[in-house]
Amino acid sequence: MFPFAINPEKAVEELARFNQKLAAGVKTFTEVGHIESGISPKEAVYREDKVTLYHYAPRVENPHRVPILVVYALVNRPYMTDLQEDRSMIRGLLDEGMDVYLIDWGYPDASDRYLNLDDYINGYIKRCVDFIRDRHDIYRVNVLGICQGGAFSLCFSALHPDRVRNLVTMVTPVDFHTPDNLLSQWVRNLDIDLLVDTMGNIPGDLLNVTFLSMNPYRLTGQKYLDMVDLLDDKVKLKNFLRMEKWIFDSPDQAGEAFRQFIKDFFQKNGLIKGSIRIGEQRVDLANITMPVLNVYATKDHLVPPDASKALKQYVGSTDYQEVAFNGGHIGVYVSGRSQKEIPPAIANWLKERG
Amino acid sequence: MDNNPFSSDWMAGWNTLQRKMWEDWSEVTQSSWTNAWQTESPMSFFRDGMNRWPNPFAAPTQTPEAMAMRHAMGSMEEFMRMGREVFKVFQGMSDSGNVTQEWTSQLDKAIQQAKAMFAQGSQAMFGNLGNMGGMGGMGGMGKMGNMEEMTAFMSRPMKAWTEFLGSNPAFSNDTMRSLLAGGQATEEALSRFLSMPGLGLNREKQEKVQEGMRLSMEYRKAFEEFQKLMNDSSKRALDLLHRKLLEMGAEGKSMQTMRDLYVLWVDCNEEANAATVTSKEFNEINSRMMNAMMRVRRNMAESMDDSLAAVNLPTRRELDSAHRQISTLRRRIGNLEDTIRELQGKDASAEINTLRDDMEKLGVRRLREELTALKLQVEEALTAPADGGAESADKLAIKKTVRIGNAKPQPAATAPAQKGE
Numbered sequence: 157m158f159p160f161a162i163n164p165e166k167a168v169e170e171l172a173r174f175n176q177k178l179a180a181g182v183k184t185f186t187e188v189g190h191i192e193s194g195i196s197p198k199e200a201v202y203r204e205d206k207v208t209l210y211h212y213a214p215r216v217e218n219p220h221r222v223p224i225l226v227v228y229a230l231v232n233r234p235y236m237t238d239l240q241e242d243r244s245m246i247r248g249l250l251d252e253g254m255d256v257y258l259i260d261w262g263y264p265d266a267s268d269r270y271l272n273l274d275d276y277i278n279g280y281i282k283r284c285v286d287f288i289r290d291r292h293d294i295y296r297v298n299v300l301g302i303c304q305g306g307a308f309s310l311c312f313s314a315l316h317p318d319r320v321r322n323l324v325t326m327v328t329p330v331d332f333h334t335p336d337n338l339l340s341q342w343v344r345n346l347d348i349d350l351l352v353d354t355m356g357n358i359p360g361d362l363l364n365v366t367f368l369s370m371n372p373y374r375l376t377g378q379k380y381l382d383m384v385d386l387l388d389d390k391v392k393l394k395n396f397l398r399m400e401k402w403i404f405d406s407p408d409q410a411g412e413a414f415r416q417f418i419k420d421f422f423q424k425n426g427l428i429k430g431s432i433r434i435g436e437q438r439v440d441l442a443n444i445t446m447p448v449l450n451v452y453a454t455k456d457h458l459v460p461p462d463a464s465k466a467l468k469q470y471v472g473s474t475d476y477q478e479v480a481f482n483g484g485h486i487g488v489y490v491s492g493r494s495q496k497e498i499p500p501a502i503a504n505w506l507k508e509r510g
Numbered sequence: 511m512d513n514n515p516f517s518s519d520w521m522a523g524w525n526t527l528q529r530k531m532w533e534d535w536s537e538v539t540q541s542s543w544t545n546a547w548q549t550e551s552p553m554s555f556f557r558d559g560m561n562r563w564p565n566p567f568a569a570p571t572q573t574p575e576a577m578a579m580r581h582a583m584g585s586m587e588e589f590m591r592m593g594r595e596v597f598k599v600f601q602g603m604s605d606s607g608n609v610t611q612e613w614t615s616q617l618d619k620a621i622q623q624a625k626a627m628f629a630q631g632s633q634a635m636f637g638n639l640g641n642m643g644g645m646g647g648m649g650g651m652g653k654m655g656n657m658e659e660m661t662a663f664m665s666r667p668m669k670a671w672t673e674f675l676g677s678n679p680a681f682s683n684d685t686m687r688s689l690l691a692g693g694q695a696t697e698e699a700l701s702r703f704l705s706m707p708g709l710g711l712n713r714e715k716q717e718k719v720q721e722g723m724r725l726s727m728e729y730r731k732a733f734e735e736f737q738k739l740m741n742d743s744s745k746r747a748l749d750l751l752h753r754k755l756l757e758m759g760a761e762g763k764s765m766q767t768m769r770d771l772y773v774l775w776v777d778c779n780e781e782a783n784a785a786t787v788t789s790k791e792f793n794e795i796n797s798r799m800m801n802a803m804m805r806v807r808r809n810m811a812e813s814m815d816d817s818l819a820a821v822n823l824p825t826r827r828e829l830d831s832a833h834r835q836i837s838t839l840r841r842r843i844g845n846l847e848d849t850i851r852e853l854q855g856k857d858a859s860a861e862i863n864t865l866r867d868d869m870e871k872l873g874v875r876r877l878r879e880e881l882t883a884l885k886l887q888v889e890e891a892l893t894a895p896a897d898g899g900a901e902s903a904d905k906l907a908i909k910k911t912v913r914i915g916n917a918k919p920q921p922a923a924t925a926p927a928q929k930g931e
Contacts, residue, residue, distance in 0.1 A: 158613050159755050160771075161764035170767050205840065266829065270837035279844050286851070296867065321867075338788060345797035347804065354808040356830070369787065373779040381772065510871070 174384060181387030188394050191401050194235035196246050198258070202287045206262030209284045212250055219255035220507065222298050222321055223288050226258040227281060227312075229304035230413065231363055233405045234260055237302070237489055239398050245489040248499025254506070255292075259284055259305075264410040269356045271410040273311070273417065274435035281312050285319050296321035296446075298506055302489070303327050303459060307421060310467075311434055314443040322509050323444065324502055326451040327485050329459045330441075331466035333425045338370060339458060343422050352415040360406030370457060399490070428470050441467070447475035449505045451498060453488040454480055477505065614756060621752045625745045718816075722809040729806045732799040739786065739795050747782035751775060 202209035226246070228234035237258070238246040249256050259280065264271065288297050299320050301309025306328025313320045332340045352358070368375050386392040426432040432439040448471050452464035461480070468476055479501050481488045488494050754774060758764065765771050786792050815825040 157759050157762045157764065159758035159764045161766055162768060162771075166766075167768055170769065204844075267833050267836055269830070270834045275837070275841060275844075279841070283844070283848075341788070341793050342796065345793055347797075347801045350801060350804045350808065354804045354811065356826075371780055372783060373776045378773065378776045381769075 177384050177387050181384065181393075184387050184390055184393055188390055188397065191394070191397050193233065193401070193405075194238040194246075195241055195244060196238050196250065201257075201291070202284060204280060204283060206264060206268065207280045207284075208260045208262065209287060210258045210260060212246055212256040212258070214253075214255055215247075215250040216253045218253075219250075220253050220503075221255075221292075222294060222296070222506070222510070223255040223257055223292055224249065224298040224300050224324075224506065225285060225288060226256065227299060227301045227305035227309045228259065228261070229302060230261055230276075230409060231304060231360070231406065233402060233407070234258055236402050236486070239402065239490050240395060242492055243395075243490045243495055245494070245499055248495050249503060252499050252503030254499075254503055257284070257288055261407065263407040264357060265408070266356060269411040272412040273308075276413055277308055277311050278315065278435050278437075281308060282316060282319075285312075285316070289319070295319070298322045298324070300324040300326065300502070301328060303329070303485070304417070307417075307427065310427065310441065310444065311432065311439045313446065314439045314441055315434060315437050317443055317445055320446050322447045322449070322506055324449045324451065324505075325464070325467065326498075327453055327456055327459045327464065327488055328450070328467070329421070329427075329463045330470065331425065331428050331463050332422050334460055334462040334466070336460040337463055339366075340422050342366070343418055346418075348415055348418045348423070352411045355411070357411050358409040358414045360408050363409070364404060364406050367458070428466060441470040442472040444471040445473050447477075447505075447509050448473045449477050449479065449502065451479045451481060451488065451502070453483050453485055455483055456485040456488070458485040475509075614759065617752065617755060621748050625748050718809075718813060722806070722813065725802070725806045725809050729799070729802040732795075732802040735795050736799045739792060743782045743786040744779075746785065747779045750778040750781055754778065 197213040198210040199213070200208050201211045226234070226237060228237065238244045241247060246256055246258070261276075261280075285297055285299075289295055296319055299309050299313060299322075301307070301324070303326070306325040307330070309323060309325060310328065310330070313323045329337070334340075383393075383396055386396055420426040420432045424431060427439065427441065430438065430440050448467070450464060450467050452459070452461050454461055456464075465478065468478070479498070481494060481498060483491055483494060488498065751774065765774070811826055815827055818825045
């Protein structure tokens, strides 16, 4: 049987309808307004170089006594955690009574090319943590690390366990050599020294293309065809555009930090081997003795579940728990379902531990 | 309009409608929107993205709205183009007068023709690419300006489809063969030049130039290797499409909309791409190409530095040196500030506080409260009127202890406990 039952009239109608939607979409586009970068009110409370520490306005009268510091990845902008009201992990945590801080790494330029992981972890993160400790007159804060920021948080917690009361990691790679870790495979044979020595800072767009290469046809073609179906709905379109803005809002990566991260974490798998050195100190995950909550996504194509779950066998904590979210790497903090599941799970876990 | 999908009448009507759509769009875009997408290849964002980062003068200026609308326009164009080309092929089948019986052989022929374009070796689809890439990449990233065809292929399956069907004379096999022939001749000439020893005053310069050319040749080879890999992937996508269409036919299933066909084609490409990019071969070839490209770029940068130094302009080496010093100074200042802070005693109680916190977690506060309650009970028992109001020295001692242990009126004792929380 001929596998095309595309009636000519129907096909014309389909294409005409598609065209009409697109034409009508121009009007919607003009009405959609400014695309915000984060929706929850926040205040910059500490700045250093291009790094800004934000404090979100609490949404309950008496927030939890121990603030939580969100450490996001360097490769994208942290407003993904606060994308829109019904898709905001930050908002969810605030609603659960948490007192939330977040580090915004800013946009490194050529003058930041020699920033290394010591600067990020023992410098920026440590000083942000110390600022919060002083501000709240506490000596340990809760830390929530996301993706690469989770790896940084693990390093920080291992190096400064006296400053971290509870550690939460989300979609965080720990074992970088699981068979299904495509990113790790892609960089395994790259000459990173040559790349960084040649490029200096690594362009964010290069990383974008790398991520898009995983599903190039869907992410650069089909997605926009599907978008046309949203054009008659201003709210849905704006949500789409928020995500679109975030996807392509990729800071360049400070060259030395990138070199160290790719070589030591991706290529040498140093986090689980205990071979990573930050500054003068070796990172030993066994030093992580505080309670640990590890949130991973079961359909994560960037950080496969096994890459995250490996944490259990390496931390020194006797209080280790996992939360498996049925979704992907991005969905874990932007999907409507995650909004209902993840912030309450984190907040309850933290509250149980004081 | 004739309802026969393969009749000339129907196609003429469809084309007219399509043309009208584009005319309407032109009007709309000219009147109310930036015409950025109108004048450029609609799906050129991918190329633009890749072009931007090696270009120090380029800057992202587009809003998400403009970008997304451009992409939607691109999708629409490809969607329309797909429709036109697909029906063109099926019209040919229809003209033969026996659609139901001959469609499989016609489809097979179309697929084989498309695959032959890849088998020709290369640039039919990828054109005369400089490259593009990512670390997981789809190629190199040197000469971005010529990567449009590859980008288009990646991001526009429907464009690929049309090109498979040979609708674009710009990428004819003849063109490709001539390019490849030229490449080989150039390679031989370069090999001869590179074997010449350097002499005299310009010896070093000549050697650098020769090194740069040698690196370029290595990169070209690496890129061709990459192209072949991606061509093979595209051929697998065609095989998949072929198979799935035949399966549908055999099972008596059929596609109801153009969108179904588009989605099927995207699925086939994604499936083939996934198999390719997860292979060990891809990792090796892609890395080889990236590394080769970086060597070329570094050689170019060094040559540029030499030229800048010759006219007393700042070089990349000098800027790097300055940036390194800035970072070192920043680090030193940060460390000094940390040291001062520690000396000022802000962290002096950290260890004690940490211990106190650990004790709190062990339930010491609860024990303390229980102890306090017990002491109060003892005190009440001791101060009961039964003894007639006379207090012994022992009782006084107990009262004193109770006061010390009572957290409520003792701010000095309660403050650390609060901090410990």
